[in-house]
Amino acid sequence: MSEPMRVQFWGAVGTVTGSRTIVEVDDRRVLVDCGLFQGYKQLRLRNRAPFPVPPSSIDAVVLTHAHLDHTGYLPALVRDGFHGPVFCTPGTAELLGLLLPDSGYLLEEEARFAQRKNYSKHEKPTPLYTVADAERALESLVPRPFDTEIDLSAGHGRADLTARFVAAGHILGAAQARLTHLGRTVHFSGDLGRDDDALMRAPTALEPAELVIAESTYGDRLHPDANPEDELGEVVARVTKRGGVVIIPAFAVGRAQALLLHLARLRRRGAIGAVPIFLNSPMAVDATALYRAHPEEHRIDERDYAEMYELATMVSSVDDSKLLNLRGGPMIIISASGMLTGGRVLHHIAAYGDDPRNAILLTGYQAPGTRGGTLAAGADELRIFGRDMPIRAEVVQLQSMSAHADADGIMRWLAPATTAGSRIVLNHGEPGSADALRLRIERELGATAIVAEQGQQFDV
């Protein structure tokens, strides 16, 4: 019998960020996702720790999707010696062209800020990586379409280790990844989308695999039955009627497009008035164009696009962004970042957050430790630009707009794994979510699931 595949977890363990899993077969080593740790400071500090294996010893990287918690460490990996191919879908490659340089820019900003504030008195603070590192990492990307076989053995003279992407329905380009060696397969769910998403098509059904690695972000929660469009419309109508500003922090990729789509439809059916809508995220505008180029992955048609582009005023310059802070309500501002970790949205919150007529509308998962997580937990002040700012605006969290499958969704997707007798390992979830899902799998599917631990190894 040949050697097994050894699957080892080095991130997204007990948390939803820093996805990094190493798959080894004899002398070959593949990294599945290369994520940044985000959120609590102790998590972010892990980005500074040496990578668990020397980057130069990794033969190839496979990326499930473009979100930084799955890709944001790649520029550091390449700079530190990784020189193999990075396989991903075309949509992921295109989005990374926007996301990685932006990430490098934000990290450089953060280092400059730390230096100005003299946080670090003895050493010059250095960014985790720079825009130039990110640009270099992009050169390693090797786009491969969904549902085709990818040879991961190049350079080793054997063609017995392959990968295949299947649609995950989470954001543009998002994939589940199957790694197969001599007829045995380990299947990564990646971030799993929803069956009923307004934007993306449903995830592809799970095929038999010896080992299934499932995300568990919402493992302990169900999305409310409420229609996200109605919920969004209700808040927008209420706040704008009283002259307020609705600030919607949104990821530039996925969430911004879903919001524009819902708002366009709400306006079409007269559910919200003709209040001005501003999309203050140049990256979101670029990402919307990328979605338009891949109609096979989502449910937006040309009529929707036309209305989405007409609906909002696109804000690109910093000056125009600042002018929005003087304009006053009623209006809607969609701006990044989605969890308030940085970006232009912070300026809008600093300008409008202390007025109870206004509202901050959280539409996605808010990781604990981020400002978004703090707001979602009910805080009445936020630390922004080194100051504690009072938050008197209404804070609303729309659970119904998540781009992740909820616990029922994951269970439905996982069901075929039990008939196939797969082993199930859970990652990418806070401890409570992962364990709740483990229990449901045991009770409802009669199968055993293991919640992955840091450094834990599974042989396939």
Ligand SMILES: [Zn+2]
């Ligand atoms: Zn994601």
